[in-house]
Amino acid sequence: xxxxxxxxxxxxxxxxxxxxxxxxxxxxxxxxxxxxxxxxxxxxxxxxxxxxxxxxxxxxxxxxxxxxxxxxxxxxxxxxxxxxxxxxxxxxxxxxxxxxxxxxxxxxxxxxxxxxxxxxxxxxxxxxxxxxxxxxxxxxxxxxxxxxxxxxxxxxxxxxxxxxxxxxxxxxxxxxxxxxxxxxxxxxxxxxxxxxxxxxxxxxxxxxxxxxxxxxxxxxxxxxxxxxxxxxxxxxxxxxxxxxxxxxxxxxxxxxxxxxxxxxxxxxxxxxxxxxxxxx
Amino acid sequence: xxxxxxxxxxxxxxxxxxxxxxxxxxxxxxxxxxxxxxxxxxxxxxxxxxxxxxxxxxxxxxxxxxxxxxxxxxxxxxxxxxxxxxxxxxxxxxxxxxxxxxxxxxxxxxxxxxxxxxxxxxxxxxxxxxxxxxxxxxxxxxxxxxxxxxxxxxxxxxxxxxxxxxxxxxxxxxxxxxxxxxxxxxxxxxxxxxxxxxxxxxxxxxxxxxxxxxxxxxxxxxxxxxxxxxxxxxxxxxxxxxxxxxxxxxxxxxxxxxxxxxxxxxxxxxxxxxxxxxxxxxxxxxxxxxxxxxxxxxxxxxxxxxxxxxxxxxxxxxxxxx
Amino acid sequence: xxxxxxxxxxxxxxxxxxxxxxxxxxxxxxxxxxxxxxxxxxxxxxxxxxxxxxxxxxxxxxxxxxxxxxxxxxxxxxxxxxxxxxxxxxxxxxxxxxxxxxxxxxxxxxxxxxxxxxxxxxxxxxxxxxxxxxxxxxxxxxxxxxxxxxxxxxxxxxxxxxxxxxxxxxxxxxxxxxxxxxxxxxxxxxxxxxxxxxxxxxxxxxxxxxxxxxxxxxxxxxxxxxxxxxxxxxxxxxxxxxxxxxxxxxxxxxxxxxxxxxxxxxxxxxxxxxxxxxxxxxxxxxxxxxxxxxxxxxxxxxxxxxxxxxxxxxxxxxxxxxxxxx
Numbered sequence: 001x002x003x004x005x006x007x008x009x010x011x012x013x014x015x016x017x018x019x020x021x022x023x024x025x026x027x028x029x030x031x032x033x034x035x036x037x038x039x040x041x042x043x044x045x046x047x048x049x050x051x052x053x054x055x056x057x058x059x060x061x062x063x064x065x066x067x068x069x070x071x072x073x074x075x076x077x078x079x080x081x082x083x084x085x086x087x088x089x090x091x092x093x094x095x096x097x098x099x100x101x102x103x104x105x106x107x108x109x110x111x112x113x114x115x116x117x118x119x120x121x122x123x124x125x126x127x128x129x130x131x132x133x134x135x136x137x138x139x140x141x142x143x144x145x146x147x148x149x150x151x152x153x154x155x156x157x158x159x160x161x162x163x164x165x166x167x168x169x170x171x172x173x174x175x176x177x178x179x180x181x182x183x184x185x186x187x188x189x190x191x192x193x194x195x196x197x198x199x200x201x202x203x204x205x206x207x208x209x210x211x212x213x214x215x216x217x218x219x220x221x222x223x224x225x226x227x228x229x230x231x232x233x234x235x236x237x238x239x240x241x242x243x244x245x246x247x248x249x250x251x252x253x254x255x256x257x258x259x260x261x262x263x264x265x266x267x268x269x270x271x272x273x274x275x276x277x278x279x280x
Numbered sequence: 281x282x283x284x285x286x287x288x289x290x291x292x293x294x295x296x297x298x299x300x301x302x303x304x305x306x307x308x309x310x311x312x313x314x315x316x317x318x319x320x321x322x323x324x325x326x327x328x329x330x331x332x333x334x335x336x337x338x339x340x341x342x343x344x345x346x347x348x349x350x351x352x353x354x355x356x357x358x359x360x361x362x363x364x365x366x367x368x369x370x371x372x373x374x375x376x377x378x379x380x381x382x383x384x385x386x387x388x389x390x391x392x393x394x395x396x397x398x399x400x401x402x403x404x405x406x407x408x409x410x411x412x413x414x415x416x417x418x419x420x421x422x423x424x425x426x427x428x429x430x431x432x433x434x435x436x437x438x439x440x441x442x443x444x445x446x447x448x449x450x451x452x453x454x455x456x457x458x459x460x461x462x463x464x465x466x467x468x469x470x471x472x473x474x475x476x477x478x479x480x481x482x483x484x485x486x487x488x489x490x491x492x493x494x495x496x497x498x499x500x501x502x503x504x505x506x507x508x509x510x511x512x513x514x515x516x517x518x519x520x521x522x523x524x525x526x527x528x529x530x531x532x533x534x535x536x537x538x539x540x541x542x543x544x545x546x547x548x549x550x551x552x553x554x555x556x557x558x559x560x561x562x563x564x565x566x567x568x569x570x571x572x573x574x575x576x577x578x579x580x581x582x583x584x585x586x587x588x589x590x591x592x593x594x595x596x597x598x599x600x601x602x
Numbered sequence: 603x604x605x606x607x608x609x610x611x612x613x614x615x616x617x618x619x620x621x622x623x624x625x626x627x628x629x630x631x632x633x634x635x636x637x638x639x640x641x642x643x644x645x646x647x648x649x650x651x652x653x654x655x656x657x658x659x660x661x662x663x664x665x666x667x668x669x670x671x672x673x674x675x676x677x678x679x680x681x682x683x684x685x686x687x688x689x690x691x692x693x694x695x696x697x698x699x700x701x702x703x704x705x706x707x708x709x710x711x712x713x714x715x716x717x718x719x720x721x722x723x724x725x726x727x728x729x730x731x732x733x734x735x736x737x738x739x740x741x742x743x744x745x746x747x748x749x750x751x752x753x754x755x756x757x758x759x760x761x762x763x764x765x766x767x768x769x770x771x772x773x774x775x776x777x778x779x780x781x782x783x784x785x786x787x788x789x790x791x792x793x794x795x796x797x798x799x800x801x802x803x804x805x806x807x808x809x810x811x812x813x814x815x816x817x818x819x820x821x822x823x824x825x826x827x828x829x830x831x832x833x834x835x836x837x838x839x840x841x842x843x844x845x846x847x848x849x850x851x852x853x854x855x856x857x858x859x860x861x862x863x864x865x866x867x868x869x870x871x872x873x874x875x876x877x878x879x880x881x882x883x884x885x886x887x888x889x890x891x892x893x894x895x896x897x898x899x900x901x902x903x904x905x906x907x908x909x910x911x912x913x914x915x916x917x918x919x920x921x922x923x924x925x926x927x928x
Contacts, residue, residue, distance in 0.1 A: 074826055101828035113819040116838060128827035181827060298762065422910045424860050426867060427902045430886050434899060437892040444889065542773075546868060547887065558868055561773055573773070 013085075014047035015217045016071070016104070016185050021046075021080030023066055040066035041241040044080070046219070048185060051211060053218040055228040055249070057264075058238035064221045065189055067238070071219060072106035072187045073097065084185075102132060102181030109190040111170040115162045121148070121173055122158035128180040147176040151206060168199035172206065179210070187219045192227060204231050225268050229253055237261050288588055292581045299577045300570075301346070307566050308342040336360055349567070358574075359567030363559070368571045372553065376575055378447060379552030383541050385468060386475035387533070394480055398487025399514065405492060417481040425478050425540055429547040432474045436548075442470045445549025471548045478540045479533060490525040494518045520594075527591045534583030538576055605914035612908060616720035620679030623714035624693045624700055627877040629677060631699060631709030636895050639704040642670065657700055668698035704897035706885060716901050718877040726793050726872075727859030731851050733797025734858075738804030738850070739843065745805070746812030747835060757809070760802035772799060772861065773870070785876045792871055796858050804850045808843050815842040845923040852916035856909050863905075879905065 023040040041063035048054055058064050069075040071082060073089065082089045089100060105128075108114040115124050125144040129135055135143065145155040151172040162170055171191060178186055188207075192200045208231065211218060222228050228235060229249065236246040237260065245258040256262045333339050337348065349359055358368040401410045420428075436442045443449070447467050448460075455463055494500065495518055503513050545554030553572050560568035615622055642655045646667075656669040674693040680686050694700045703712035745756040772795065815821065821838050865871035866880025873881065882901045885891050891898050 072826060074822060098828040101826060106823075106826050108819055108823065110819065114823045116820045118841070127824065131824065131827050131829040131833060177823075295762065422913060423906055424863075424909060426860065426864050426883070427905055430883065430899070430902050433886070434892050437889060543864065557773060558870075561870065569773075 012049065015050045015085060016046075016048040016219075017081075017083045018044060018046040018071060019081045019083070020044070021067070021070060021077050021082065023063075023070060023075070023077045039063075039241050041238070044243055046071070046236060046243075046246075048217040048219055050184065050215045050217050052233040053211065053220055053231060054234045054236060055232035056219060056221045056236050056238060057225055057228055058223065060223060062238045063241040064223075064238055068106065068187050068189050068219065068221045072104055073101060074106065098132065102128070103183050104185045104187065105178040105181065105183040106187040106189060107171075107174050107178050107191050109193055111167075111174040112162060114174055115170070115177075117162055120159045120161060121153070121165070124162070124173065125158075125177045125180055128177060132181060134181075143180065144176075147179055150179070150210070151176045152202075168195055168202060171195065171199075171203055175203075175206070175210075179214075183216070185217045185219065187221070189221050190223070192222065192224070200227065207231075225264055226272070237264070284592055285589070288585055292585055295581060296574070296577055300350070300574055303570055303573050304342065304346045304349070307569060336362065349570070358571040361560075361565055361568045363563045363565045363568070368567050371556070371568070372571050372575060375551060375553045375556050378550065379541060379545065379554070381464075382468065382471055382475065382545070382550055382552055383537050385472040386479070386541070387537060389472060389476040390479050390483055390533075390537075391530075393476070394483035394487055398484045399491055399519075401484065401488040402491035402495060403510075403514070413484070417484050420477065420481040421485075425543055426547075428478055429474050429544055432470060432477075433547055436470055443467050447551050467550075471544050471550045474548060475537065475541055475544050478544075479537055482536070483529070483533060486529050487522075487526060490522045490529070491518065493525075494522045497521070524591065524595050527587050527594065530590075531584045531587030534587075535580055538579060605911055605918045608911045609915040612911060613724070616717060616724055618681060619714075619717035619721055620681060620687065621689060622691050623711070623717045624676065624690055624702075625711045625714040626677040626679060627710070627715050627718035628875055629710060629714070631705065634699055634701075634705055634709045635707050636898075637699070637701050637705040637709070638895075639897050639900075640699070640701045642700075642702075657694060657698060668694040668700075670694055670700065703900050704895070706882075706898065712882065712897065712901065715877050715882055716879070716904065719879040719882055719901070722789070722872060722876050722878040723859050723862050723866075723880070724855075726789065726796075726862040726878075727855045727857075729793045730796040730800070730858040730861075731854040733794065734800040734854055735804050735847055735851055737798070737801035738808055739840070739847070741801060742805035742808030743812050743835060743840065743843075746809035747816060747831070747839065749813075753809070757806070760805055763799065763802040772796065772865065785872055789872050789876060792862065792865065796861055800854065800858070804847075804854070807846050807850060811843045811846050812839055815839045848923065849916060849920050852912070852919055856912040860909075 021044045022042040024042075025038045025040060026035050027038060044067060046054065046056075056064050056067065066075070070077045073082075077090070080090075084100065084103060089097070092100065119127075122141060122144045125147055126140040129140045129143065134140070141158075145158060148155045148158060153169060153172050153176065157165070162173065165173060171194075174191075192203065195203065207218070210216060220228070220232065232249040234247065235249045235252045237244050237252075237258070239260050245252065245256065245261045247257075252261065253265065256265055330339075337345060340348075352359060356369055358372060360366070361368050361371055364371055397413065401413050404410045433444065436444045443466065448463055449467070452460060452463055500513060500518060503517050504510070508517075541552065542554035542557065544550065545552040546558055549555070553575060557569065557572040559565070560572065620626075640657050642657060643652075644655050645651055646656075652669075654669050654671075656667050658667055670692055671694065672692050674690055675688050676690040676693050678686060678688045692700070699705075699711070701711050701713065703716065705711055706715075741756050741760070745753040816839060818838075821834055824834055824838060862871055863878065863880040863883070866873070866878045867884050868880075869884070871880055872878050879901060886898060886902070
């Protein structure tokens with residue numbers, strides 16, 4: 001059942017549009033010949049706008065990460081379309097996709113595993129540039145140092161290894177790397193889940209600043225509805241592989257349409273009230 | 281069960297076929313053949329040599345010869361031996377029997393000693409006896425097989441307690457049936473012992489670790505908690521479960537034992553397929569080489585097949601999978 | 603770790619065999635076949651202590667005393683086969699002979715031959731191991747990275763190689779080689795053959811490492827900025843295999859050294875004039891040698907501590923690798 005997206009009322013064209021995206025896995029049951037299909041997600045429509053954050057919310061296993069990976073062009077969906085400014089990305093060949101990768105970047109939940117532990121911070125940030133063959137060694141280093149400043153890291157620590165940074169700093173490192181190729185779209189996969197409250201708000205502030213200065217479109221995957229309410233412009237709610245509700249954040253929190261959304265909000269609110277009682 | 285069996289047999293047959301093609305092709309790469317040295321002899325005319333070669337079909341291209349040979353195999357004919365001037369098959373049969381006798385005995389001794397040693401080490405893990413045993417096995421493992429066999433030969437020569445070669449003594453023909461058996465046993469002792477010692481340490485190690493792993497399982501603890509005697513726990517509970525890795529180990533040990541047996545046979549002069557292969561290589565007696573390599577592959581494949589079948593019979597999980 | 607130091611010391615001895623050995627490996631003294639090891643004396647018959655050791659030649663009618671000199675000039679040799687030199691660590695004046703490990707049927711010093719033999723055998727082991735490991739990286743890397751039918755095919759091929767008794771395979775291939783070509787060619791062919799046979803096990807191990815490395819998030823991330831397969835393999839995946847490679851090498855080298863020694867011992871490996879431990883041990887197959895000349899067994903005995911050191915060094919390297927890898 002497709003849900004009407006209430007996002008496009010009187011606004012510009014979306015930067016990234018996803019239509020009817022589905023991903024299926026075919027698996028063989030162990031020790032038997034019969035196969036069964038698993039739907040990671042089906043018939044998903046999304047729209048990302050420059051300068052706006054779309055939060056993708058749902059419980060674990062709802063298919064959010066799989067969807068995010070497909071949008072980030074890290075996995076292949078089995079059906080549907082992904083368009084960047086009107087260009088059909090899934091129809092492009094490998095070579096043509098290379099510059100596109102630079103336009104859409106994903107930041108992972110666990111920064112430690114997402115970075116090669118034997119490389120230095122400067123090398124890690126500059127790696128996308130190396131891969132895409134941009135700039136000379138000196139230019140890349142310049143850019144890496146510049147990016148470190150932008151994300152609030154001391155450029156003098158460019159020679160340090162990832163394990164020498166704190167958790168929050170590592171996430172900044174990952175963000176700096178994500179910015180290296182000058183993307184238009186950033187996709188965050190549960191990047192706040194591993195951080196403490198202080199770091200969460202710091203990172204959120206950084207992301208907001210970056211979004212403003214670079215006019216980026218964000219797809220932010222999270223299971224924490226409360227946190228989402230603080231930063232999202234638009235929210236898409238996912239349940240068992242399908243989008244059940246998708247609209248402007250304020251409208252969603254004030255007047256949720258789907259029963260699932262209502263239930264979810266109710267749980268959050270009850271937790272809030274318990275906490276409120278406790279602290280009183 | 282039969283489906284599994286047929287599948288494994290087919291797999292084995294394909295493997296052997298691949299080995300035969302591979303070996304045959306490889307052997308043809310060598311320049312010259314058995315009769316090449318004859319050409320150097322001025323007393324033998326080139327025509328005689330050519331005639332000899334034609335007689336044995338050595339002048340035909342190798343795929344033809346391979347086909348010929350393969351067809352012969354199904355009739356039990358493994359080609360001719362140039363050096364012995366007789367068919368390969370009966371020659372190989374005698375030697376194979378001797379090798380089987382040697383490896384069979386050695387394998388029996390090795391496993392008979394390794395199993396209790398491995399179990400005891402596992403049970404007494406960490407204690408003095410286990411550690412001492414560990415040191416001995418490590419020491420034995422470090423000694424290269426070649427050195428070990430030479431040392432045993434030295435022992436035989438210096439002490440004079442054992443014969444230093446051969447399978448039978450010169451007086452064999454005159455001995456009674458029982459005397460003959462004793463004679464063979466007397467000659468068999470040292471080579472079999474050598475082979476057993478060579479393969480023993482690795483076996484003990486593996487059995488020990490397999491038993492240790494099994495003994496840590498919860499169901500063993502439960503059995504002990506029920507008051508079942510340690511002896512019974514070991515034999516009726518632990519050992520059957522350890523059988524799976526042990527049977528796989530058996531399959532592997534066939535391979536190592538075959539390789540080691542070749543060396544033992546040469547050094548201690550036991551008339552098995554090892555010395556035959558060596559001679560044949562040096563003389564370029566191709567069909568003998570081919571037959572020997574194929575025979576050893578057959579032993580190997582059979583050994584693994586037996587291991588697989590045993591595994592199938594013993595482990596219900598494997599029965600379910602197929 | 604002590605084992606590594608010892609191993610390095612052994613290698614040093616062998617590399618500079620020319621210096622440490624008093625004689626060349628081919629130098630014969632037909633007048634002293636099967637001489638027992640020379641006793642080196644520090645005290646003379648009158649009970650005086652001499653700082654400089656000496657040997658006594660009791661064969662000749664005069665019982666001449668030869669002091670052992672150090673850094674003497676002797677048979678010319680080449681360090682690593684390239685740099686010519688003439689200095690030996692120790693020696694005695696002619697016609698005295700210092701046979702630390704006795705001599706063989708042709709009067710050749712066993713000690714010198716042991717050191718020189720080490721050169722051939724160890725070199726063979728090293729090159730063959732390198733070859734096996736290189737093929738292993740290639741095959742294991744491709745199989746692990748690309749998976750699918752390529753993986754199936756390559757691993758089945760490896761199974762075939764693992765299933766055969768290696769000694770027989772080695773023989774069969776050796777049988778294919780002409781028996782009368784130059785010794786250097788035999789050496790190279792032997793080494794290549796050994797290397798070619800043994801790729802299966804390293805390949806399987808490397809495949810495992812590559813498979814798990816492929817899934818690591820930083821590889822996925824790199825794919826995310828458009829990295830090609832070649833780049834990923836080169837910069838992220840293969841470096842993860844270095845640890846495995848190192849330990850495999852340390853295990854394979856002694857195996858291959860042993861393989862070369864065994865083959866040469868049986869007459870199928872390198873032969874004269876190249877020295878090898880195999881040729882030294884080959885004489886032990888003769889009854890009269892075993893029964894009368896015990897020192898001929900010494901090279902075999904010396905191999906035991908050598909292999910012990912090898913395995914201990916392999917263990918040490920594994921420990922180091924485990925602590926270094928995060």
